[in-house]
Amino acid sequence: MSIDQWEAVIGLEIHVQLKTESKIFSGSSTAYGADPNRQASALDLGMPGTLPVLNGEAVRMAVAFGLAIGAQIAPSCVFARKNYFYPDLPKGYQISQYEDPIVAGGSLDIVTDSGARSIRVTRAHLEEDAGKSIHDLFRGHSAIDLNRAGTPLLEVVSEPDMHTPAEAVAYMKAMHTLVRSLDICDGNLQEGSFRCDANVSVRPKGSSKLGTRAEIKNMNSFRFVERAIDHEIHRQVHRLESGQEVVQETRLYDSDKNETRSMRSKEEAEDYRYFPDPDLLPVTVDEVLIDEIRVQMPELPQARRARYENELKLGAEEALQLTDDPELVAYFEATLEAGGKLPPKRVANWILGELQGALNRADLAMEASPVSPTQLADLLGRVEDGTLSGKLGKQVFEALFAGEGEVDAIIEARGLRQISDSSAIEAVIDEVIASSPDQVAQYRGGEAKVFNYFVGQVMKATRGQANPGQVQKTLKEKLDG
Ligand code: ADP
Ligand code: MG
Numbered sequence: 001m002s003i004d005q006w007e008a009v010i011g012l013e014i015h016v017q018l019k020t021e022s023k024i025f026s027g028s029s030t031a032y033g034a035d036p037n038r039q040a041s042a043l044d045l046g047m048p049g050t051l052p053v054l055n056g057e058a059v060r061m062a063v064a065f066g067l068a069i070g071a072q073i074a075p076s077c078v079f080a081r082k083n084y085f086y087p088d089l090p091k092g093y094q095i096s097q098y099e100d101p102i103v104a105g106g107s108l109d110i111v112t113d114s115g116a117r118s119i120r121v122t123r124a125h126l127e128e129d130a131g132k133s134i135h136d137l138f139r140g141h142s143a144i145d146l147n148r149a150g151t152p153l154l155e156v157v158s159e160p161d162m163h164t165p166a167e168a169v170a171y172m173k174a175m176h177t178l179v180r181s182l183d184i185c186d187g188n189l190q191e192g193s194f195r196c197d198a199n200v201s202v203r204p205k206g207s208s209k210l211g212t213r214a215e216i217k218n219m220n221s222f223r224f225v226e227r228a229i230d231h232e233i234h235r236q237v238h239r240l241e242s243g244q245e246v247v248q249e250t251r252l253y254d255s256d257k258n259e260t261r262s263m264r265s266k267e268e269a270e271d272y273r274y275f276p277d278p279d280l281l282p283v284t285v286d287e288v289l290i291d292e293i294r295v296q297m298p299e300l301p302q303a304r305r306a307r308y309e310n311e312l313k314l315g316a317e318e319a320l321q322l323t324d325d326p327e328l329v330a331y332f333e334a335t336l337e338a339g340g341k342l343p344p345k346r347v348a349n350w351i352l353g354e355l356q357g358a359l360n361r362a363d364l365a366m367e368a369s370p371v372s373p374t375q376l377a378d379l380l381g382r383v384e385d386g387t388l389s390g391k392l393g394k395q396v397f398e399a400l401f402a403g404e405g406e407v408d409a410i411i412e413a414r415g416l417r418q419i420s421d422s423s424a425i426e427a428v429i430d431e432v433i434a435s436s437p438d439q440v441a442q443y444r445g446g447e448a449k450v451f452n453y454f455v456g457q458v459m460k461a462t463r464g465q466a467n468p469g470q471v472q473k474t475l476k477e478k479l480d481g
Contacts, residue, residue, distance in 0.1 A: 001204070001241060003233075003234070003237055004205075005204060005205055006202045006203065006204060006205060006233075006237050006240075007163055007202065007203055007204070007205045007206075007207075008163055008164065008165075008200060008201070008202050008229075008233045009160045009162075009163065009200070009201045009202070009203065009210060009211065009213075010160065010162040010163065010164075010165075010167070010168045010198060010199065010200050010229060011157070011158050011159060011160035011161070011162070011198075011199040011213075012157075012158045012162070012168060012171060012172065012196055012197070012198055012199070013155060013156070013157050013158075013196070013197040013199070014155070014156045014158075014172065014175055014194070014195070014196045014197075015129075015153050015154075015155050015156075015194070015195045015196070015197075016065075016153065016154040016155075016156060016175075016179050016184070016185045016193075016194060017129070017151060017152070017153055017185055017186075017192070017193040017194065018057075018058050018061045018062075018152040018153065018154055018184055018185060019061070019183065019184055019185055019186055020055055020057045020058050020061070020152055021057070022055060023041075023044065023055065023128070023149075023150035023151055023152065024054070024055050024058050024095075024126065024127075024128050024150055024151070024152035025043060025052030025053060025054060025055070025095065025128060025150055025280075026041045026043040026044055026052070026053075026150050027041065028040060028041045028043075028044055028147075028150065030151050030152075032188075032191050032193075033191075034147055036143070036145040036147065037144075037145060037146055037147060038147065039147040040131075040146035040147055040149060043150070044131075044146050044149045044150045045090055045146060045149075046089075046090030046091035046092070051279050052095065052277075052279055052280055054079075054280060054281075054283065055152065058126055058152040058154075059102070059126070059283060059285065060289070060293055061152075061154065061182075061184040062102045062103055062124065062126050062154050063102070063103075063285055063289065063290060063293050064182050064184060064293050064296075064297060065103060065124060065154060065156075065178075065179065065182060065184060066102065066103035066106065066124065067290070067293060067294055067297060068178060068182055068297065068300055069103075069106030069107060069108055069121055069178075070105075070106045070107060071103045071104060071105045071106030071121060071124070072103070072104045072105050072106075073102065073103060073285055073290060074100055074101065074102050074103070074104065074285065075284065075285060075286070076100075076282050076283065076284045076285075077097060077100040077101065077102045077282065077283050077285075078097070078099075078100050078276045078277070078280070078282045078283070079095050079096070079097055079126075079276070079277045079280045079283075080095070080096055080097060080098040080099070080274045080275060080276055080277060081093040081094070081095060081096075081273075081274065081275055081276075081277045082094045082095075082096045082098070082127075082272045082274055083272055083273045083274075084271075084272060086130065086133075087133055087142065087144055088130045088131035088132055088133045088144055088145075088146070088149065089130045089131070089149070090131075090146070090149070094127060094128060094130065095127065095128050095277055095280070096125060096126075096127035096128070096155075097125035097126055097127065098125075098269075098274045099274075101123040101124060101125035102124070102125060102126055102283065102285070103121075103123060103124035103125070103154075104122075104123050105120070105121065105122075105123075106120075106121045106124075107119060107120045107121055108121060108171060108174050108175060108178065109174070109302060110167065110170040110171050110174050111170065111320075112164070112166050112167055112170045113166065114164075114166075114167075117161075117167065119158055119159070119161045119162060119167075119171050120158065120159040120161050121156060121157070121158055121159070122157045122158060122159050123156075123157050124154050124155065124156040124157070125154070125155055126152065126153070126154060127152075127153050127155055128149070128150045128151065128152065128153065129148050129149065129150065129151040129152075129153050130148070130149055131144055131145055131146035131147070131148050131149035132144070132145045132147075132148055154184075154185075156175065158171065160199065160201075160210065160213075165225075165226040165227075165229040165230045165233070166226070168198060168225060168226070168229055169222050169225055169226045172196055172222060172225055173222060173324070174301075176194055177301050177323070177324055177325070177326070178300070178301060179194070180325075180326045181298060181300060181301050181304075181326050181329075182297075182298065182300075183298070183326075189220045189221060189222075190220070192220055194220065195218055195219065195220045196218075196219050196220070196225055197215055197216065197217050197218060197219075198215070198216045198219065198225060198228065198229050198232075199213045199214070199215045199216075200213060200214055200215075200216065200229055200232045200233060200236070201213035201214070201236065201246065202233060202236045202237055202240065202246075211236070211240075211246060212245070212246045212247070212248050213246075213248060214232060214236070214246065214247070214248065214249055214250075214251050214260070215249070215250050215251065216228050216229070216232060216251050216252070216253050216260055217250055217251070217252055217253075217263065218252075219253055221255075224253060224255050227253075227255070227258055228253035228255075228260055231253075231258060231259060231260060232251070232260050235259075235260065247262075247265070248265070249262050249263070249264065249265050250262075250263045250264050250265075251263055301323045301324070302323075304323045304329065305319045305320060305323040308322060308323065308344075308348075312344035312345070312348075313344065313345060314344060314345055314348050315345075318345070318348045318349070318352060321352055322348060322351070322352070325366070327365070327366035327367060328351065328352075328366060331351060331355075331366055331369070331373055332347060332348065332351055334373035334374075335347050335351065335373040335374075335376050335377050335380075336377075337373075338373050338374040338376075338377035338378075339376075339377030339380060339381060340377075340381075342377060342380050342381065342384060343384075346380060346383075346384075347376075347377075347380060350376065350380060350397075351376070354394060354397050355369065355371060355376065355397075358371075358397075358398075358401050362401075370400070370401050370402075370403055371397070371400045371401050375400055375406065375407060376397075376400075378406070378407040378408070379393060379396055379397060379400060379407045380393070382396070382407060382408075382411065386418060386420055386467065387411065387417055387418055388411065388416065388417075388418050389418050389464075389465075389467060389468050391464060391468075392416045392418055392464065392465065395414070395416060396410050396411060396414075396416060399414065416465065417465065418465055418466070418467050419462055419465045419466045419467060420467040420470060422470065422474070425458070425462075425466050425467070425470055425471060425474055426474055428458050428461050428462055428466065429454075429458055429471070429474055429475055429478055430478070431461070432454060432457040432458055432461065433454070433478060433479070436453075436454070436457070439453055439454065440479065443479055444479070451475070451476075451479070454475050454479065455468075455471055455472065455475060458471050458475065459471065
C-alpha cells in the first residue's frame with residue numbers, strides 16, 4: 001500500500017488559558033513573568049487546611065465559549081480530583097472536570113484548500129494548570145515554580161473529525177481566533193496561553209474502524225502542530241506497512257529533529273482514580289446567567305466575516321484576513337468610525353497592505369502601530385477628497401509612520417498637495433506636447449503606447465503631484481482632439 005491508500009484520523013485537545021485576573025481557586029495573580037513562586041498562595045502550594053474557592057469569572061468565560069460554539073451548557077456540573085503525583089503538583093491531584101464537563105457538544109467551522117467543514121467539539125471542561133519544573137537552573141537539582149499552578153484552563157476536546165494536518169491547523173487557528181474574539185484568552189502561544197495535544201491514528205481508506213492512536217503532547221505553535229502530525233502519520237503508516245503495530249502512547253514532538261519520540265505508555269482514566277472533589281460545591285449555571293452572558297457576547301468571527309462581505313462589500317479574502325485577528329478588527333472598525341464615510345474596501349486595503357507591510361518591516365505588533373486609526377482615517381479622507389493621489393497618500397503614510405506629525409501638517413510641510421487645478425495641469429500638458437513633436441507624431445500615427453510617455457512627462461514636471469485622472473483625461477483630449 002502507498003501513503004495515499006491510508007486515511008489519517010486526528011482529534012485535538014486544546015488548552016485555552018483563561019484570561020482571569022486571579023487563579024481558578026485562589027486569589028493569586030495570573031500575570032505572566034513574575035519572579036518564581038511570587039504568585040503562589042498557600043492554596044497553590046498545596047498546604048493542608050486550605051480550601052479552594054471557585055472563580056466565577058472562569059465559569060462565565062467557559063459559558064461564553066460554549067454559547068459561541070452552539071454547545072450545551074450543563075445546568076449543574078462538578079469538579080473532580082485527578083490524582084497523580086508530580087513535583088509541580090503539590091496537592092497530589094489536579095482539580096478538573098471528568099464526568100460532568102461544563103460544556104458539551106457544539107462545533108467549529110473551518111476552511112481549508114479542500115473546502116469548508118464543520119468540526120465537532122466533544123466537550124470543554126474547566127481545570128487548573130500545574131506549576132513548572134525547571135531542570136536547567138541548578139546543577140544536579142530541579143527547581144519548582146508554582147506561579148502557574150492554579151491558572152484556569154478550558155480544555156476543549158474535539159471529535160476525531162480531522163483527516164489532514166492542514167485541517168488540524170485550520171481548526172486550531174479558528175479556535176485561536178474565537179477565544180481571542182471572545183476575549184477569554186490572550187492567545188499568546190509563546191507564553192503557553194494556547195497549547196494543543198494532537199491525537200493521531202491511521203486506517204486504510206474506506207475503513208470506518210478507528211486505528212490505535214498516539215497522542216503528541218503540548219505543542220504551542222501552529223507550524224509545529226502541522227509538522228508533528230504530518231510526521232506522525234508517516235511514522236504510523238510506515239510501521240503498519242512493515243508489519244509492526246502502532247502502540248497507544250504519549251509522544252513528544254522534537255522540533256529540532258522534526259520527529260516524535262515516545263514519552264510514556266498511555267495511562268487510562270482508571271489510573272487517575274477520579275472522584276468528585278469534596279471541597280467544592282457543584283457549579284450551577286442558570287438561565288439568567290446564560291442570558292446575561294449571551295447579551296454581552298461580541299460579534300463572532302464568522303458572523304463578522306459574513307457582514308464584512310455582504311454589507312461592507314469586502315472581498316472574501318480581505319474579510320477573512322481581517323476577522324482572523326481581533327487586533328485587526330479593532331483597528332479596522334476604529335478607522336471606519338473615525339473616517340465617517342470612507343469606503344470600507346479602501347480602508348481594508350490600506351490596513352492589509354500599507355499598514356501591515358510597514359508594521360512587518362518594523363517588526364511591530366498592531367497595538368504598537370505608530371499610525372493611529374484616526375490618523376489613517378484623516379489620510380484616507382485626503383485621498384478621498386482629492387487633496388492627495390493614491391501615490392502621494394503613500395508618501396504621507398510613510399511620513400506618518402515615521403512620526404512626522406499629523407496628516408495635514410505633513411502635506412503642507414512636504415508640499416505634497418495634489419494639483420487638481422485644471423488650468424495649471426493644462427499649462428504643463430501644453431508645454432510637454434509642444435516640446436515633444438516626435439512623440440506626438442508617433443502617437444497620432446497609431447502608436448498608442450506613446451501615451452504613457454506623455455503621462456510620465458507631465459507627472460515628472462509636477463513632481464508627481466498632478467491629479468493622475470485629470471492628466472489622463474486632458475492629455476487624451478489634447479492629443480486625440
Ligand atoms: P484521553 O483523555 O485519554 O486523551 P479521549 O477519549 O478524551 O482520551 O480522547 C482524546 C482525543 O483523542 C479526542 O480529541 C478524540 O477525538 C481523539 N481520539 C480518540 N480516538 C482517536 C483515534 N483512534 N484516532 C485519533 N484521535 C482519536
Ligand atoms: Mg488526552
